Amino acid sequence: MRVIGLAILALGLTFAPVAAVAQQAEKIYRIGFLGPSSLSTHASRVEAFRAGLRELGYVEGKNIRIEYRWADGKYERLPDLAGELVGLRVDVLVTFGTSGAIAAKQTTLTIPIVMAGTGDAVATGLVASLARPAGNITGLTLFIPELMAKRLELLKEAVPRAGRAAVLVHPDNAANAPVLKAMESTARSLNVELQRFEARRPSEFDSAFSSMAKSRVDVVVVTDDPLFNANARAIANLAVKSGSPRPGPRNLWERVARLATA
Numbered sequence: 001m002r003v004i005g006l007a008i009l010a011l012g013l014t015f016a017p018v019a020a021v022a023q024q025a026e027k028i029y030r031i032g033f034l035g036p037s038s039l040s041t042h043a044s045r046v047e048a049f050r051a052g053l054r055e056l057g058y059v060e061g062k063n064i065r066i067e068y069r070w071a072d073g074k075y076e077r078l079p080d081l082a083g084e085l086v087g088l089r090v091d092v093l094v095t096f097g098t099s100g101a102i103a104a105k106q107t108t109l110t111i112p113i114v115m116a117g118t119g120d121a122v123a124t125g126l127v128a129s130l131a132r133p134a135g136n137i138t139g140l141t142l143f144i145p146e147l148m149a150k151r152l153e154l155l156k157e158a159v160p161r162a163g164r165a166a167v168l169v170h171p172d173n174a175a176n177a178p179v180l181k182a183m184e185s186t187a188r189s190l191n192v193e194l195q196r197f198e199a200r201r202p203s204e205f206d207s208a209f210s211s212m213a214k215s216r217v218d219v220v221v222v223t224d225d226p227l228f229n230a231n232a233r234a235i236a237n238l239a240v241k242s243g244s245p246r247p248g249p250r251n252l253w254e255r256v257a258r259l260a261t262a
Contacts, residue, residue, distance in 0.1 A: 032085030034095040035070040041230030073227045075172040078103035097226040098175035115139035119175025145182035155219040156190045162218035164193045170225045171198045209238045
């Protein structure tokens with residue numbers, strides 16, 4: 001929820017110059033919300049977002065209106081959905097995840113964009129630099145490449161004899177390149193073979209973990225992705241129930257699965 005709170009603060013700062021005018025003219029400002037996943041998987045976070053706005057004085061039906069567009073995990077839909085929001089003449093675009101932020105940026109260079117957490121914003125071209133981002137984007141970026149590499153290190157510490165590590169990725173996530181580069185470097189230093197497995201839909205999780213079992217991987221690292229985050233429990237259960245060789249007693253495997261999806 002901390003990421004959402006900071007994003008709301010950024011949104012508040014975006015609206016700040018027009019707050020006084022809004023009170024006088026009673027204009028309703030439109031917020032475009034671009035979601036890479038689905039409302040059902042992010043309902044609690046959306047409600048937290050709305051509650052945070054209310055605390056700042058932005059109330060739906062009074063001075064703001066939120067237009068939602070959800071890609072349901074189909075990232076190829078994001079550019080068209082962003083285009084729909086821009087066509088509605090929204091005053092600000094809010095999104096999360098690297099793919100959502102890139103789709104928003106490619107669609108408009110003038111409407112302010114607030115990103116509530118992305119991968120490496122510099123490496124993916126979202127901003128010029130952290131000190132001087134330039135352009136029309138503000139919000140939060142996370143050190144995902146370093147985080148994923150550290151998760152691999154922690155798994156190796158938990159399972160010293162692990163020689164093969166699976167990494168689950170969404171192939172359409174633009175944040176993958178710097179993440180995989182960092183993980184591959186760490187894997188070499190740990191003498192671990194890193195194998196990539198892909199899933200674009202929840203329906204593909206089963207086949208991904210079946211492939212991991214056939215490859216006899218020892219541990220699993222799940223990359224940070226809106227689809228995976230929304231289905232963290234299902235992924236952790238598959239990690240436990242899969243036929244992959246377990247790195248020890250069942251309770252240890254469960255702890256590793258939870259760590260991989262934390």
